[in-house]
Amino acid sequence: MKRCSERYGSTFQIILGGKAFTVVCDAKGLDSIFRDKNRAFTIHPAHRRIAQAIGGVKQADIVVHLISDRFFPIVTRSLSREGMDRYVPAFNEDLISIVESMADRVRDSSNGRSFPLMTFIGKSMYHSITKAAYGSLYPFETYDDFETCDYDLVLLISRIPFLSRRVIQARQRLSHALGDYVERAWLDGQLKDASPMASEVVSILRDSNLDQSDVGGALFTLTWGMLSNPIRITYWLMVFLLNDADAAAKIREEIDRELRDNFEGDIKRLFAAPYTGVDEHFPLLESAVNETMRIGILQSAIREAHVDTELATESGMVRIRKGELIMTNISGPHMDAANYSDPEVFRPDRFLGEKGRSHMGFGGGRHLCKGKLFAVHVVKMLVILCFDMFDMQIVDALGKSIVGELPPPDPRRSVSVLRPSSQPEIFLHAKIRDKKGRS
Numbered sequence: 056m057k058r059c060s061e062r063y064g065s066t067f068q069i070i071l072g073g074k075a076f077t078v079v080c081d082a083k084g085l086d087s088i089f090r091d092k093n094r095a096f097t098i099h100p101a102h103r104r105i106a107q108a109i110g111g112v113k114q115a116d117i118v119v120h121l122i123s124d125r126f127f128p129i130v131t132r133s134l135s136r137e138g139m140d141r142y143v144p145a146f147n148e149d150l151i152s153i154v155e156s157m158a159d160r161v162r163d164s165s166n167g168r169s170f171p172l173m174t175f176i177g178k179s180m181y182h183s184i185t186k187a188a189y190g191s192l193y194p195f196e197t198y199d200d201f202e203t204c205d206y207d208l209v210l211l212i213s214r215i216p217f218l219s220r221r222v223i224q225a226r227q228r229l230s231h232a233l234g235d236y237v238e239r240a241w242l243d244g245q246l247k248d249a250s251p252m253a254s255e256v257v258s259i260l261r262d263s264n265l266d267q268s269d270v271g272g273a274l275f276t277l278t279w280g281m282l283s284n285p286i287r288i289t290y291w292l293m294v295f296l297l298n299d300a301d302a303a304a305k306i307r308e309e310i311d312r313e314l315r316d317n318f319e320g321d322i323k324r325l326f327a328a329p330y331t332g333v334d335e336h337f338p339l340l341e342s343a344v345n346e347t348m349r350i351g352i353l354q355s356a357i358r359e360a361h362v363d364t365e366l367a368t369e370s371g372m373v374r375i376r377k378g379e380l381i382m383t384n385i386s387g388p389h390m391d392a393a394n395y396s397d398p399e400v401f402r403p404d405r406f407l408g409e410k411g412r413s414h415m416g417f418g419g420g421r422h423l424c425k426g427k428l429f430a431v432h433v434v435k436m437l438v439i440l441c442f443d444m445f446d447m448q449i450v451d452a453l454g455k456s457i458v459g460e461l462p463p464p465d466p467r468r469s470v471s472v473l474r475p476s477s478q479p480e481i482f483l484h485a486k487i488r489d490k491k492g493r494s
């Protein structure tokens with residue numbers, strides 16, 4: 056995309072999967088798509104494609120309308136600032152127990168232990184987010200299939216025969232397991248032990264004349280939407296911090312200070328506090344999350360024009376015809392030196408005190424991300440736990456430090472957020488932290 060926009064300007068056309076897309080790469084153009092003042096754009100084609108590619112659903116048109124018209128309002132309400140305390144305690148409780156059991160394994164070994172970074176982050180979040188949403192009957196053992204589908208998303212979307220077989224099988228197993236979970240957990244008009252959000256969604260799915268595999272596929276689509284971006288953003292945030300000793304030291308200092316001043320130095324108190332008691336804390340870490348999103352997010356939204364219209368961009372008005380597909384290249388303004396000096400450089404304090412200057416990582420307008428508070432919370436909490444409990448280093452498969460030599464991400468595999476070129480390629484070497492001298 057970067058090369059295309061350097062060559063053809065900030066608005067150009069590409070063919071993807073046999074379809075022509077107008078790609079918009081500048082802040083003004085993206086803003087006018089997100090705001091959509093003339094109500095000219097619909098979001099449905101993107102959701103249909105996601106439901107087909109990720110969930111493998113057959114009745115994609117039904118599922119698309121359910122997602123946009125019925126499920127998003129439920130998510131908006133459930134994950135609003137007021138709703139967060141229904142989900143945060145269960146998430147916090149599970150996450151801290153997962154990382155504590157990792158600490159027990161690290162403690163058993165005098166030289167510390169190495170874990171594949173993506174799997175450690177992915178597995179911890181998969182368990183704690185699905186447990187908060189779906190309760191203890193969720194089939195947590197499906198994580199490996201989830202990781203396969205998420206990593207090979209490009210193959211799922213492109214459906215190249217033979218190459219896609221492994222990932223399609225993983226998706227079938229997952230959808231089957233989720234359809235089965237719904238049947239097992241549905242008791243007396245609700246999902247046993249699950250959040251009200253999940254029960255509401257499943258109740259609608261069950262009333263929608265979908266077969267069990269489409270119910271499972273639709274649920275997997277939603278579950279992927281809750282998990283994929285937070286996992287990948289946490290992964291890059293950990294990689295960027297551990298690749299930069301100064302940044303890591305400042306984050307650690309903030310975590311120690313905030314814990315000492317507000318939670319009596321006890322991480323368990325932070326994890327037991329209500330959401331509104333913690334969301335204003337750790338501003339440097341929050342800025343680092345925004346900075347990671349600025350660098351790591353590629354493209355965020357696809358729209359279809361349902362009338363002829365015009366788009367205001369930085370290079371003038373662009374005519375859009377009815378039926379045209381538009382893709383927003385968020386990375387354009389995020390990596391533009393006119394908006395951010397040294398855009399390639401990770402600066403954790405870039406957004407300190409400046410909430411969201413041209414930051415479009417969560418989209419904007421009517422379709423602004425409805426899970427943004429939850430997403431930032433889960434990323435922050437996992438990073439805080441890791442920095443509080445461990446001394447960490449990023450290493451390769453042989454245990455050699457890779458600080459200053461990060462393997463480059465693979466843009467061809469990347470959808471929505473950058474993906475590593477192979478998995479696992481970065482390992483986390485963790486030792487139990489000596490906290491004696493921290494106060």
Ligand code: HEM
Nearest residue numbers: 130281284285288355356416417418422423424425426430
């Ligand atoms: C770091 C993590 C995340 C990022 C970067 C992210 C990014 C985005 C972006 C860019 C959009 C706008 C898409 C568009 O305009 O078409 C969006 C929409 C949305 N996001 Fe997120 N998201 C994240 C996490 C989450 C989570 C955890 C949830 C739910 C639990 C969630 C739920 C939604 C929903 C429901 C929408 C659709 C809003 C609408 O169309 O009305 N997101 N997200």
